[in-house]
Structure formats: C-alpha cells, structure tokens
Amino acid sequence: MGRVRTIARRSFLIGSAAILGGVAFGAYLVTRPTPNPLLDGLGTGEAALTPFVKITPQGITLIVPRADVGQGIASTQAMLIAEELDIDPATATLDPGQPHRAYFNGTVAADGLSFPGWDEGFVAETVRDLMMNVARLSGSQFTGGSSSTADLHETLRQAGATARETLKAAAMARTGVPRADLRTEDGHVILPDGTRIPYTELAGEAAAIEPVTYVALRPASDWTRLGKPHRRLDVGAKSTGTQNYGVDVALPGMLYATVRANPGRGGGMARYSADAALAMMGVRSVVEVNEGLAVIADNTWFAFQAAAALEVDWLPPDYPASSAEMWQALSDAHTEEFQNSRLREDGDVEAALTGATVIEAEYRTPFLAHAALEPLNATVLVEDDAVTIWTATQIPHVVRDAAAEVTGVDAANVILHALPAGGSFGRRLDHDYVVQAIQIAATMPGTPVKTIWSREEDMTHDFPRPLHMARGRGAVAEGRVLACDLDTISPSLISSWFGRVFIVPPGPDAMLVWGAFDQPYAIPNYRVTGYAAPPMMPIGSWRSPGACSNSFFHESFLSELIHAAGADPLEERLRLIEHADSRRVLEAVGDISNWAGADIGPARGRGLAFSYTHGVPVAEVIDVTMTDQGIRIDEVWIAADCGTVFDPVNAEAQLTGAAIFGLGHAMNCELTYENHAVRQTNFHAFEGMRLHQTPRFHTRLLGLAERVRGLGEPATAPAAPALADAIFAATGERLREMPFSRSVDFA
Amino acid sequence: MDLTINGTSHTLELPDDIPLLWALRDGLNITSVKYGCGIAQCGACTVHIGGEAVRSCQVALADVWGEITTIEGLGTPDALHAIQTAWIDHQVAQCGYCQSGQIMQAADLLARNPEPSDEDIDAAMSGNLCRCGTYPRIRAAVHAAASALREV
Ligand code: FES
Ligand code: FES
Numbered sequence: 001m002g003r004v005r006t007i008a009r010r011s012f013l014i015g016s017a018a019i020l021g022g023v024a025f026g027a028y029l030v031t032r033p034t035p036n037p038l039l040d041g042l043g044t045g046e047a048a049l050t051p052f053v054k055i056t057p058q059g060i061t062l063i064v065p066r067a068d069v070g071q072g073i074a075s076t077q078a079m080l081i082a083e084e085l086d087i088d089p090a091t092a093t094l095d096p097g098q099p100h101r102a103y104f105n106g107t108v109a110a111d112g113l114s115f116p117g118w119d120e121g122f123v124a125e126t127v128r129d130l131m132m133n134v135a136r137l138s139g140s141q142f143t144g145g146s147s148s149t150a151d152l153h154e155t156l157r158q159a160g161a162t163a164r165e166t167l168k169a170a171a172m173a174r175t176g177v178p179r180a181d182l183r184t185e186d187g188h189v190i191l192p193d194g195t196r197i198p199y200t201e202l203a204g205e206a207a208a209i210e211p212v213t214y215v216a217l218r219p220a221s222d223w224t225r226l227g228k229p230h231r232r233l234d235v236g237a238k239s240t241g242t243q244n245y246g247v248d249v250a251l252p253g254m255l256y257a258t259v260r261a262n263p264g265r266g267g268g269m270a271r272y273s274a275d276a277a278l279a280m281m282g283v284r285s286v287v288e289v290n291e292g293l294a295v296i297a298d299n300t301w302f303a304f305q306a307a308a309a310l311e312v313d314w315l316p317p318d319y320p321a322s323s324a325e326m327w328q329a330l331s332d333a334h335t336e337e338f339q340n341s342r343l344r345e346d347g348d349v350e351a352a353l354t355g356a357t358v359i360e361a362e363y364r365t366p367f368l369a370h371a372a373l374e375p376l377n378a379t380v381l382v383e384d385d386a387v388t389i390w391t392a393t394q395i396p397h398v399v400r401d402a403a404a405e406v407t408g409v410d411a412a413n414v415i416l417h418a419l420p421a422g423g424s425f426g427r428r429l430d431h432d433y434v435v436q437a438i439q440i441a442a443t444m445p446g447t448p449v450k451t452i453w454s455r456e457e458d459m460t461h462d463f464p465r466p467l468h469m470a471r472g473r474g475a476v477a478e479g480r481v482l483a484c485d486l487d488t489i490s491p492s493l494i495s496s497w498f499g500r501v502f503i504v505p506p507g508p509d510a511m512l513v514w515g516a517f518d519q520p521y522a523i524p525n526y527r528v529t530g531y532a533a534p535p536m537m538p539i540g541s542w543r544s545p546g547a548c549s550n551s552f553f554h555e556s557f558l559s560e561l562i563h564a565a566g567a568d569p570l571e572e573r574l575r576l577i578e579h580a581d582s583r584r585v586l587e588a589v590g591d592i593s594n595w596a597g598a599d600i601g602p603a604r605g606r607g608l609a610f611s612y613t614h615g616v617p618v619a620e621v622i623d624v625t626m627t628d629q630g631i632r633i634d635e636v637w638i639a640a641d642c643g644t645v646f647d648p649v650n651a652e653a654q655l656t657g658a659a660i661f662g663l664g665h666a667m668n669c670e671l672t673y674e675n676h677a678v679r680q681t682n683f684h685a686f687e688g689m690r691l692h693q694t695p696r697f698h699t700r701l702l703g704l705a706e707r708v709r710g711l712g713e714p715a716t717a718p719a720a721p722a723l724a725d726a727i728f729a730a731t732g733e734r735l736r737e738m739p740f741s742r743s744v745d746f747a
Numbered sequence: 748m749d750l751t752i753n754g755t756s757h758t759l760e761l762p763d764d765i766p767l768l769w770a771l772r773d774g775l776n777i778t779s780v781k782y783g784c785g786i787a788q789c790g791a792c793t794v795h796i797g798g799e800a801v802r803s804c805q806v807a808l809a810d811v812w813g814e815i816t817t818i819e820g821l822g823t824p825d826a827l828h829a830i831q832t833a834w835i836d837h838q839v840a841q842c843g844y845c846q847s848g849q850i851m852q853a854a855d856l857l858a859r860n861p862e863p864s865d866e867d868i869d870a871a872m873s874g875n876l877c878r879c880g881t882y883p884r885i886r887a888a889v890h891a892a893a894s895a896l897r898e899v
Contacts, residue, residue: 070842070879231838238843239834240827241779241818245844248778256773281762299773300782301765373783373791373844373878422781422844423878455784649838653884657841660880683788683876692869694882 034136037100038063047207049166051102052081052159054095055203060085060187061093065103065141066148067394068234069372069424071712072650073148075233079646080153083226084160084218086184087199090233096418099396101139106132107151108142112494114343114510116518117615118579140502143394144429144541146614146710149646153708157217165212170205171197226646234420246419249379249390249450255284257440257451258303259433260310261292263460264676265538267317269293277306286310287443289436291461296440296449304454316676319536323467323672326536327364330469333533334489340532341508343517347525349473352483356475359564361557363472364737365549366670368465368542369678369686374422375458376433379450380441386413387438388448392421394428398501402431406438425661426541430463430500456681463497463540464671466490470516470553476565481572483525486557488516488550492532496539515547515717516554520579520612528554537673543661544716547613551717552666552724552738555609559725560734569608569725570595581641581705582617586610588639588700589619598729605730609722615707616642616714620659620722622695624730630745631727633663633695636719641702642709648701654711656697662719664689666738667746693746748808752777753820763809768792770808771817779818779847783876790875793848795820800855818847821854829899830854833892841879849875853889861897863889 038048046056054061064077074094082089097103110128111117168182171189174197181192188196220227237243262269274286277295282302287294293310297303320326378391380403387403396416404411421428437451453461468490475483494509509532510517517528542548562572570590577583589595589608600606603626610619618640625632638655645651668687672679680686724735727744735743748759752775759774766785771777771794783791785804792803797813822828827835830853840846849872856863856871863871868889877885 070844072841231835232840234843235835235838235840236824238840238846239831239850240822240824241847242824243843244778247782250776250778299761299765299769301769301773304785371878373781373789373842373876375782421842423842425878452782455782455786653838653841653881656883657880660882661878664880682786683784684786688876688878689880689882690873690876691882691885692873694880694886697883 034102037098037102042207045204047203049163049206049211050159051100052156053085053163055199055206057200057203059093059200060087061095062089063097064094065097066152067096067143067392067418067421067428069143069392069394069421069428071654072232072647073143074420076149076647076650077152077156078233079225079230080156081160083223084157085164087187091187094233099141099400099416101136103141104136104139105142105147105151106135108145108147109135109140111145111147111614112510114341114508116520116612118520118612139397141395141397142429144426146616146713149710150615150708153646154217158215161215161217162211162213165215166206166209167199167202169209169212170202173209174205220644227644227648229649230647232650243420245374245422246377246379246390246392247374247422247452251379251381251448254379254448254450255296255444256298256300256303257294257296257449258300258307259289259292259294259436259451259453259457260307260312261457261461262314263678264314264317265291265461267676268315270313270315272310272312274310276311277309280306280309285443287440289439290432294436294440294451296444300452321676322674326467326673329536330467330489330533333531334471334487338531338533339529340492341510341513341517341530342527343508343510343513343530344526344528346523346527349483349485349525349527352525353473353475353485356477356482359474359476359561361472361560361736362469363553363556364469365467365552366672366738367467367537368665368669369459369462369671369680370425370427370540370542371459371462371686372421372423372425372427375453375455376427377450377452378434378437379448380437381448382407382438382441382445384445385409386415388415388417389434389438390417390419391434391437392419392424392428393431393434394424395431395501399431399434402435403438406435407442425543426545427462429497429541432461455683459681459686460678463538465542465545465548466493466539468549470550472553472557474557474561476561479565479567481523481558481561481565481576484523484558484561485527486516486554487529487531488513488553489531489533490549491534491536491539493539493541493545495532496535497541500538511546513546513550515544515550515611515613518612519554520582521576522578523576543658544613544713547611547717548662551609551611551613552720555611555718555721556724556736559721559728568597573610582610582612584702584704585617585619585639585641588702589621589637592639592698592700593621593637595621598725603730605726605728607722607725607727607729609718609725611718613714613717615709616640616711618714618718620715620718622722622726624723624726626730627747629747631730632747633693633723635696635698638697638699638715639702640711640714641705642711642714643703643705644708645701645703651701651711652699655699655715658713658715659697659719660689660694662716663723664693666720666723667693667740670739750811750815752815753817759808761808764807766804767794767806767808767811768803771803777817777819781844781847783845788876789845790848790852791845793851793875795851795855798858800852818850821850828854829895830857830892833888833895837884837888837891839881839884839888841881845875845877849877849885853892856889857893857896862893
C-alpha cells in the first residue's frame with residue numbers, strides 16, 4: 001500500500017515534468033543547439049569560439065557565469081576551462097557574462113526532484129533528463145544547491161577543448177601544418193619547429209572557421225592544474241583590500257540610498273511623514289518602494305540617519321505576529337490535512353510499532369538569518385532606453401527580467417554587472433533588494449544610485465530559514481534499529497521562494513523533507529512524511545535548505561534509537577547502509593578519528609552524524625569537553641565524497657566553512673518575532689561562530705564517487721546533530737532544540 | 748577636516764559626527780574598509796589610528812586622534828606585507844569581505860605580541876566576525892606571519 005502511494009505521487013510529478021520538458025516546448029526546441037551570446041558585437045580580430053571563451057588581440061576572457069558568493073566558483077570555473085585551453089587562468093580576464101540561456105543550470109532543477117540522489121534507477125534518471133531540458137529551455141541560471149561544479153565541469157572543459165582545437169585549426173589554415181602535429185602551451189599554438197603563435201593573434205582567423213566540436217576531454221592523469229593544489233584566483237585581491245564588491249561601486253555623479261521597509265514583510269503603510277527626514281543634511285528625496293520607503297542622499301550615512309527619522313505607521317501583514325503563535329501554527333499543521341509528501345515508506349512502520357516499546361521525541365529548529373557580512377545592495381542607472389545594474393545575485397536571469405518589468409525597458413537593454421558577493425548562504429537567490437534599487441534609481445533617470453541596506457534592515461528583511469519541527473516514533477529490537485517513523489513539519493519553502501522567483505512547480509515539496517526522506521538507510525520499517533504548514537513569514541533557501549533542519553531531526557532520532565538498542569553509532573549506521581559511497585565515508589571518518597565509541601573519558605564526549613545531501617555523503621565526528629566556562633568543541637573530523645576534486649585547497653575550505661556555519665548557528669543563533677518584527681537585528685544578538693569557539697578540523701575527501709558533485713553546502717547538515725550527539729555523550733542530556741545555548745553554556 | 752591616511756593628507760568637507768568608516772568609504776572612496784554592522788560587532792571596518800586597531804564605525808570624524816592606516820598602507824598587491832603573504836599562502840579568504848579587517852586586527856596583535864599562542868590569537872581576533880568560517884586558516888596564517896616577521 002505504502003509503495004503504491006509513493007509511486008502514485010511520483011508519477012504525478014513525472015507527468016508534470018514531461019509536459020514541461022517535452023510536450024510544451026516540443027522536441028525541436030529541446031534538441032536545438034543553444035545560441036552563443038558572445039557572437040553579438042564581435043569586432044575584427046575577435047573570436048567567441050564557445051559561449052565561455054572570448055579571444056581578442058588584447059587578451060583572453062573566460063566567461064564564468066555561476067556567481068561567486070565566497071565558495072570560490074569563479075576560480076574553479078576558470079581552472080576547468082584553462083585545463084583544456086592551455087592557458088594560465090591568472091592571465092585571463094574573468095567575466096560572469098550577461099544572463100543567457102547558454103548558461104542554464106540543469107543540475108539544480110534535476111536535484112529538486114522527489115528522488116534521492118543515490119537513486120540511479122530508470123525512472124529517476126529519465127525525469128532528471130526532462131528537468132535538465134526544462135532548465136535549458138527556460139534559461140534558468142541559478143547558482144545554488146551546490147550544483148555549479150556538478151553542472152558545468154564537463155561543459156567548461158569542453159569549451160576549453162573546443163577553443164583550443166579551433167585555434168589549432170586556424171593555425172593549420174595559416175601554416176599548412178596538420179592539426180595533429182600542432183601543440184598548445186600557455187596561450188600559444190606551437191609548430192613542430194618551435195614557432196609559437198599567440199592565441200590572441202589567431203583569434204580573427206579562428207572566428208572565420210567552423211569551431212571544432214566534440215573534442216575528447218583529457219583524462220585526469222594528464223591534468224596539470226585540476227586536482228592539484230593551486231592558488232584561488234581571488235585570494236590576492238581579497239588579502240589586499242582590492243577586491244571590489246557591490247557595496248564598493250563608485251560612479252561619477254552617483255548618489256546613495258537606503259531602504260526602510262515594514263518590519264512585517266508584506267504589510268503596507270497606513271501613512272508616513274518624510275518631513276523630518278527631508279530636513280536633514282545631505283538628503284535629496286524620499287521615495288516609495290516595495291515594502292516601504294527609501295531615502296536618497298549624498299552619502300550612505302546621511303541616508304541611514306534620515307531613514308531612521310522617517311515617521312511611518314505600518315500595517316500588519318496577514319501571518320502570525322509572534323514566534324509563539326508561529327510555533328503553534330506549525331504544531332497545528334501536524335494533521336492529515338497538511339500532509340504534503342510521503343516519499344519514504346519501507347516495510348510496515350505501524351505493524352512494527354504495535355506492541356513494541358515506542359521511543360518518541362520531538363525536535364525544533366528556529367528561523368535563521370543568512371546575514372552575509374556584505375549587506376544587501378545594488379547600484380542602478382536608469383536611462384531612457386537602458387538599465388544598468390551592478391550587484392551580486394544568484395539569479396541573474398530573474399534580475400534582468402525584473403528590471404525590464406519595473407522600468408518598461410526591453411530586457412535586451414538591461415546590462416547586468418554581476419559582482420562577487422561578500423557572502424550569501426542563499427540570500428541572493430532572492431532579488432527584492434535589486435528591485436527596490438531599480439525603483440529608487442528610476443526616480444532619478446540619468447543618475448546612478450547605490451542602495452545599501454543597513455545591517456538592521458538586512459536582518460529584519462531576510463527571507464529566513466523557516467522554523468521546522470519533527471516528531472519521531474521508533475522501536476528497537478535485539479540490539480538493532482527496527483523502525484523509524486519521522487514526521488517533519490514546516491512551511492513550504494518551494495511555495496514561498498519559487499513563488500517569488502520562478503513558478504511553483506506541481507507535486508510535493510521535496511525540499512521540505514530533504515535530509516530525511518533521501519537518506520540511504522535500509523531501516524526495515526522506515527517512513528518519512530512531510531507536512532506543509534500554512535505560509536507564515538516568507539522564507540528562503542538557507543545553506544543546505546531543508547536538510548539543515550531535517551538532518552538534525554533524522555540523525556538525532558536515529559542516535560536515540562541506536563542508543564536505546566545499545567549498539568555502536570558507527571557500526572549500526574554501517575549495518576543499515578548499503579550504498580557504497582556512503583559506507584566509505586562512514587568508514588573513513590571512523591578511520592581518521594580513530595573511532596572507538598562515544599565514550600572518550602570523563603567530562604568528555606564524542607558524537608557522530610551522517611548525511612547525504614546535494615548528492616554528497618558526509619560523515620562528521622565531534623569531540624567535546626565540559627570545562628568550567630562551558631562546553632568546548634575540541635576537534636571535528638569530516639569525511640566526504642564529492643567524486644573528482646578539482647580544487648582541493650578550496651574544497652577543504654568549503655568543508656570546514658560549511659561545518660562552522662552549521663555549528664555556529666546550532667549553538668548560538670535564532671530569529672524570534674514580536675509584533676511581526678525580528679528581535680535580533682544585528683550581530684550582537686546573532687553571532688554565529690567566532691574564532692574562540694572554533695575547533696580543530698581534520699578532513700578527508702575520498703574522490704571515489706562516480707558523479708562529480710559540489711561542496712558548498714553538504715558539510716553543513718551533519719554538523720549540528722554530531723554536536724548534539726557529542727554533548728549527549730558528555731552530559732547525558734539530549735538537545736532536541738536549537739539553538740543549543742538555550743540549554744547549555746558554551747565556552 | 749584634515750586626515751592623514753597611509754602617509755597622505757586629505758581634506759574632507761563632512762560633518763564632525765559622521766563615522767570615520769563612511770568618511771573613508773563615501774568621502775574618499777577608500778573602500779577596503781568595510782561596513783558590516785555599524786555597532787562594533789563585526790570588525791570589518793577595522794583600521795589603525797596611531798598604530799592601534801580601532802573600529803572605524805565607532806570613531807566620529809572629529810575625534811580621529813592620529814594618523815590612519817588602512818590595509819593599503821600595510822601592503823599592496825605589488826608589495827605585500829608579511830601578513831598578507833601568509834593570508835595568500837594559506838588561502839584564507841572565501842568571500843573575503845571580512846579579511847581587510849581581519850588582517851588589520853592581526854597586524855595590531857603581532858605588533859604587540861610577536862609570538863602569540865592560539866589563546867592570544869583567539870582573544871585578539873574574536874571580535875572579527877567571519878560569516879564564511881575561515882577561522883582555522885586565520886589561526887594558521889597568523890602563526891605563519893608571526894614566524895615570518897620574527898625572521899626579518
Ligand atoms: S562595521 Fe564596524 S565593527 Fe562592524
Ligand atoms: S571570508 Fe566571508 S566573511 Fe570572512
């Protein structure tokens with residue numbers, strides 16, 4: 001019965017994906033090659049041999065369309081092209097390009113489906129292919145879901161190879177030397193006699209011939225850059241204060257603005273008075289924007305001061321006003337009526353629990369802010385027939401279309417200068433701040449205006465990680481986990497976020513149960529049910545969405561069951577998992593941490609958690625000590641397998657950074673609401689992790705998984721449950737609610 | 748208002764109470780000094796005044812009591828300071844937004860304490876928030892910079 005229901009829901013989804021991917025667009029469109037946006041406006045002597053490589057007499061530009069929000073993807077994209085193109089990427093110009101269908105992200109669309117990443121069956125793979133085409137045809141250019149490397153690694157290497165072979169073909173046409181006898185090295189084609197022709201000199205000739213496509217990619221054993229430690233291309237600028245971010249844009253005649261919006265998102269304004277603000281020094285004007293008002297001034301400080309002086313009567317939005325009411329609404333949604341998915345149903349949970357000693361537990365995670373250190377900002381110049389935007393965004397295609405919609409200017413005349421972001425963690429998957437900046441600049445045609453949110457505005461108007469709760473029921477027998485039934489309840493992230501930036505896709509919200517339904521455990525009686533609570537505060541994607549809460553619920557509850565069974569946490573997980581990649585990371589983390597159980601001596605404890613997110617299995621072991629000042633995290637061991645590692649130094653940084661992100665928020669952070677307003681408005685009340693709480697890290701990347709995946713998020717999810725597990729081992733207390741600082745002190 | 752920044756004097760027409768942070772950023776286009784919180788909680792705006800690390804968001808322009816050094820005064824891409832070299836060698840930066848402040852704070856620490864322990868580093872640097880979590884490499888880079896500076 002359970003199986004039938006699962007399949008029925010999936011076929012509904014397959015049906016809708018098939019309509020979008022095949023029928024609606026037509027087979028002709030699906031198979032038609034994607035145009036190359038760089039071909040428009042090429043000068044003489046210039047070549048755009050693929051959408052990713054532009055060569056002019058002055059130099060080589062690599063198009064790196066995925067947004068760098070700190071995860072290092074600009075550098076990785078350039079390295080992937082450079083490996084096949086045979087150039088030193090540090091000598092090339094990196095350009096994110098303009099939003100375009102050629103830069104679509106298919107992987108992120110395929111990952112959003114109701115199939116676990118490890119399911120490589122026919123149905124799962126077919127629907128993934130369909131979703132790839134939906135993304136391709138709609139031109140969705142998301143950066144997110146740890147998908148960039150997975151999505152682009154072959155495309156970019158192919159781009160480098162195509163450009164290289166086409167340049168060789170041009171050299172052949174010029175010299176008569178067969179292509180097979182030509183070599184390439186450091187931006188030059190080398191003739192057998194040692195003559196070196198720079199690529200920049202061949203560009204014009206290369207542009208005139210048909211590109212050489214479908215070039216075989218070099219095997220990993222031939223790589224000179226990929227897979228080896230190399231210097232991330234931006235660390236020099238980022239260590240000398242010379243990296244320019246959106247906040248740093250400076251243009252002649254530019255004015256400065258900031259926003260003051262309704263603390264309750266979506267509520268309106270009853271009335272306002274700008275008189276006091278307008279009388280202040282350096283203030284040019286006060287204008288209405290989405291959700292509130294903006295001040296335009298001669299510098300940012302004048303704008304901040306005047307925004308604080310605005311007198312506004314806000315109208316309340318239509319969702320619950322306080323955290324207590326929101327928790328109640330969530331709890332009330334744990335009924336059949338709100339059931340959204342049951343994507344895992346193995347064995348017969350109800351039968352297994354009947355007559356057994358049922359173990360029950362409830363877990364909660366709070367709203368959390370993204371709070372990237374660079375506050376949200378955008379600089380915009382609106383002219384009669386063009387809009388130019390400087391900002392950091394993970395959704396450039398959405399920003400372009402919004403600019404056209406707000407100003408009435410043709411989307412083709414929207415120029416987007418996509419800049420590196422001072423962090424994002426998912427926040428720049430929304431574009432509310434850019435739309436406001438466009439509205440502001442539209443009031444001053446011909447004048448560029450830089451709009452910066454204050455930190456308080458940034459915290460107050462986040463689309464936070466949703467509050468989330470889970471209830472588990474389970475049973476053990478003969479030293480083993482027999483049954484696990486997890487109900488997980490949250491507002492639907494897909495409805496809230498996709499509703500703002502895309503369309504809400506039909507079918508269940510898989511993100512609501514990410515990190516729970518898709519775990520590779522073969523528990524004999526195993527069920528995961530998602531409940532979508534009514535919409536509240538609008539919510540957003542936060543590093544490892546869904547899984548950042550669900551993994552805490554799932555792994556904590558599994559730990560409770562394993563403890564009740566009297567089994568070893570590592571042994572029992574290995575017994576329950578068949579998936580080879582996942583087993584290997586568990587074995588590896590046991591290996592590097594010298595695992596010998598959770599007991600590591602008096603006043604100390606060791607915890608373990610595993611999660612499979614974004615196609616990457618990750619296992620983490622954490623040691624804690626109880627000190628006079630509170631609990632101290634001593635060491636963290638992380639093992640993961642994302643397949644081939646292209647950029648090992650950065651990969652290690654992503655593992656530790658993601659774990660620190662997971663730990664710091666689990667320990668110290670929550671957003672709470674009163675009268676619809678966030679109470680934590682700056683870092684004094686939302687610290688994340690600081691240096692003195694940072695443990696030692698030990699990491700191992702196995703590099704054995706067949707599919708290449710990304711690492712920006714996967715180490716986030718298992719961090720919190722591993723810490724809770726370690727605290728249990730040390731203190732005997734199970735922490736079932738974040739932030740843990742509500743229950744224990746940290747040193 | 749006259750300021751000396753990295754050895755060069757500048758004249759600014761701005762009110763007395765504007766925070767030094769915004770005078771530098773919007774008044775003089777010295778944008779390596781970053782705004783993160785405005786309330787002394789993140790350290791992104793750290794500069795030196797008279798050789799001492801201060802949060803420029805907390806210093807009113809009229810109260811500046813000495814010469815200002817920003818990260819450009821410490822070292823440049825063509826002439827790196829040993830701390831910057833260590834930061835690059837350890838590839839500390841992720842988004843990089845906090846790093847000018849981190850480096851200026853580290854410079855202050857190493858000027859006072861040429862051989863800091865981990866505890867010293869934690870105590871001196873915990874006011875500098877890094878949302879990307881680059882802390883393990885910050886620790887390693889401070890140690891590396893300390894030994895490089897001792898060898899000079
Ligand atoms: S901006 Fe000055 S400490 Fe954060
Ligand atoms: S590197 Fe991103 S905030 Fe520190």
